[in-house]
Amino acid sequence: MPKAPVQKKSRVHKQISKTCTKTGVRGVKPPPGIHQQGLVFNTDLGQHILKNPLIITSMVEKAGLKITDTVLEVGPGTGNMTQKLLEKVKKVIAYEVDPRMVAELHKRFVGSILRSKLDIVVGDVLKNPLRPFDVCVANLPYQISSPFVFKLLCHRPIFRCAVLMFQQEFAQRLVAKPGDKLYCRLSVNVQLLAKVDHLMKVGKNNFRPPPKVESSVVRIEPKNPVPNINVKEWDGLLRIVFGRKNRTVLASFMKKSVLETLERTYMTWCSLHNKPVPKDLNIRDLVENAIVSNKYDKMRARQMDEDDFLGLLKSLNSVGIHFT
Template identity: 45%
Template structure:
């Protein structure tokens, strides 16, 4: 199952630098409910942008929606107008209380459930058809891989990320942003860029620009162990412009592969599945496989998911 990669995007998670001149502080920063530095939250305040996010999800009246990081509920109330039920996961108890207050005494109250906690640690997740997220950017990678490993599959996710991260999710082979992250995500889902969101749409404004992507899981998912696919990409994308053969010949890679082959071979023999020839040098095995597939001189920077799956 997909797991979070090691990449971290925490710059947007930091609150804007404080100015020494107290007179320049915004009223939003002095309001306790918007003093969100502890959780790295930036509240989406532009109603037009919020509506565009909801519209992009193409919600149905029967949909159950998982919202991650509802903040004060600006998105939540718009989702509730179109969906059957919303489960909102919010780490800040003050924000959770604010969301509940927004719908208290209205017909929407019965259609909203709020869970206080860290989305990454919530297990199991409730059933949902659609996910909509405006989360602290430091959990971008763990969030997306947790969603992709969730079963049953959801229909669509509309996710807001730091722009740099979002552009890598939708990058195509041969472009500067194509990376291990791009390949790992696109193995399991179709990704597309929906909207760029300026800093001024948030309170307080983050230090970077944001973008919203659409994520549609592939159904059925490919019958590939994610750990193995990611392990391959760790090798190939360590130097994406170097040939595949060159990356496999990097220091330590062949030694690791040889150790893995011996472990795998011993297990196969132990289970009585097959006789395994471990005498052939691993470097020769790799060369023969790459030559048979026509991938010897290819480069990860230009290889699409199908090339990597081969």
């Protein structure tokens, strides 16, 4: 029986195989077919390109863009979202960590009248300072979701809003309310600084290649003026009460390791404010009295709202208990 003819690999297939073995493209195997433009997407970098034009258009519309706006985009990929943004605003600042995608962006907009409005920053957005912008619209690499959200909220001057694609569970945590299963420290921290709304769910088949998880689009609008609170102290308090969010507040603070830390910060605070440390200091009694006298002892973090946490922080600060 004659042997079946061996099909030779095309030049493009050979290029794909070669690309998959390069440093920085770990874990990506050549697919049986040819990707668009011979480009292999690196899922290690969160490269799941949003391909549905209706979702892209909807995200851009939800951002309420003005012709005078400067827009921040993170992970522009091949430029599907970038193109829509450039058509509506004065300038787009796009942060891209993958040089191959930067080359794709240059190729897409070379010779276009839109090219002069595009400013590409090559590098990790978490390691580079953010340039001033009015609105952020992005299909984020999901592994940077949490640090990027807090980098956004700490950015000055304050931006108008952000419309961002997240993993669905992360988005649900952002908008969770007291009593919800996913209500957590992230929920409280973000909602202290911003108004957060869930806009739409996005199925995995709207991406190329499809991610393993479902996605959601969220709109974040920073509060202006910013709440007058020490954010590090606030987060220090939340770390304690959300360590076990089903425990009572009092039980969370009575842990030996927590009391030891609070005693050190109390003594530091006294030193910085030229206050003598009481010879009969009992940090356990000091903390317990502040919590019980203001009726926070039987509360649980999973059911407390922003006002409850602010009241608890104020009670503890009033007796010299701080978290930084």
